[in-house]
Amino acid sequence: MTQPTPWILGLTGGIGSGKSAVAQHFIDLGVHAVDADHAARWVVEPGRPALAQIAEHFGEAVLLADGQLDRAALRTRIFQNPEERRWLEALLHPLIRQEISEHLARADSPYAILVSPLLIESGQHQITQRILVVDTSEELQVQRTMLRDRTSAEQVQAILAAQAKREERLRHADDVLVNDRDLGWLHTEVERLHRFYLTLRGGQA
Structure with a gap:
């Protein structure tokens, strides 16, 4: 019997939202991911x-x-x-x-992930069957990015301005993962979503 074709989950989030950490944990769970x-x-x-x-x-x-x-x-x-x-x-x-x-x-996993910061703006969401948005407050986004990239608040604000507005991303979301706690909690949430996604055919419940 042939395996059903994997459905595609679009994973996005603004700069500093933690989408890379989320993507990495999905990969650790055996999910095939492609980074745009x-x-x-x-x-x-x-x-x-x-x-x-x-x-x-x-x-x-x-x-x-x-x-x-x-x-x-x-x-x-x-x-x-x-x-x-x-x-x-x-x-x-x-x-x-x-x-x-x-x-x-x-x-070769039951579903695959397209990780893209510009999933909505680039139109890449059109090749996905479901969208997961990693969301966090703008304040946290700025803090995390300044820390990670050793950059100024002004530079982070400029990048935020160029990305889709948070409301626009959330409007396209099938699932939202609010990343405002620690990494252990984040991993638990990814595992919960993974178990749910394994029950889906074609990305829809």
């Missing part, structure tokens, strides 16, 4: 067509000496120019989605 941020890096590795197109469009100045993409240089170019940002997104988003799909297709 990793996929975004894979598609611009040297030797991949996207990198050649980016270098052709923006010039060699966006490449490092070793041929890797100079992310900081590219970021500077597109932040000042919305048209250039749209050009880059039009090139990369379909490639990232294809990369994600290929990695999800390798899943």
Whole structure:
């Protein structure tokens, strides 16, 4: 008898919400996970067509000496120019989605997870059957991110402003995990959700 195709859980949350810790515990429980941020890096590795197109469009100045993409240089170019940002997104988003799909297709767990900070904004939620939002107060998000990245409150606020508003994420959520306690409690909650997800067919109760 063939195994049913794994359904896809979208996992998202704002910066500093703890989605990486949540994703890692799901992985520890044997769930196949794909990180959209990793996929975004894979598609611009040297030797991949996207990198050649980016270098052709923006010039060699966006490449490092070793041929890797100079992310900081590219970021500077597109932040000042919305048209250039749209050009880059039009090139990369379909490639990232294809990369994600290929990695999800390798899943051998009953369900697989797509971890993406921009799940809603990028439209990636369209390939998922269920959405889990890791939520926490903005105050906690700022505290945690400042601690983790040794960055200023202003920089964190700027990143928060660029991400989907909390209300928008929660509007798309099938499940919400409020991460405002310790790691032990968080693990217990992930295990509870995991047991529930194993009972689902196609991601819906």
